[in-house]
Amino acid sequence: MSIRKEPQSMILQELKRGIIDENPIFVLVLGLCPSLATSTSVENAIGMGIAATLVLTCSNVIISMVRGVIPGKIRIPCFIVIIATFVTIVDLLMKAYSPALNRSLGIFVPLIVVNCIILGRAEAYASKNSVRASLVDGIVMGLGFTVALFILASIREVLSANKFLGLLVIPGFEPMPVFGLAPGGFFAIALVMGVVAMLRERRKKA
Secondary structure (H helix, E strand, O other), X not given: OHXXXXXXXXXXXXXXXXXXXXXXXXXXXXXHXXXXXXXXXXXXXXXXXXXXXXXXXXXXXXXXXXXXOOXXXXXXXXXXXXXHHHHHHHHHHHHHHOHHXXXXXXXXXHHHHHOHHHHHHHHHHHOOOOHHHHHHHHHHHHHHHHHHXXXXXXXXXHHHHOEEOOEEOOOOOOOOHHHHOHHHXXXXXHHHHHXXXXXXXHHXXX
């Protein structure tokens, strides 16, 4: 029984790290620009989260595999080339199979190349750890990014349009369109980050 529980415990620990303890948006405060721009609707948020997770996971694996042969002085340009390759693949796949979502996300799909989360994990983690560890890191950090986008988008879509995935949420509720704009995005992300910080403080004191 203990042999079976150990891998489960490790998986839960890694998921907790990516979604809660080291959440890219709410804790590490990375990638705020695409987060604010693509969290206007839940559909956009999920699409952006999946795209970023694919790029992050694949680039982490390749960077970990070739880290021993990349000269230290040119590691950042090499990382960017690897990341850009996967961004191009994801962008082409999205254009082929989900053109409406690709048009909705616009320039923010190609801009995944310079997303602080992707490059940050490549430099801080994948370039120093094994392929397996880098694969897990890419998945859990991408999942944390996707969950954070989903939470932000849910709040903004409900408050700005009184809808969730196109369905009416609260009959008679008067929407607040400002939450669909940049000021509302800043307010929503500040509110969620404040709640997360408060919960983290309470957990430390407990």
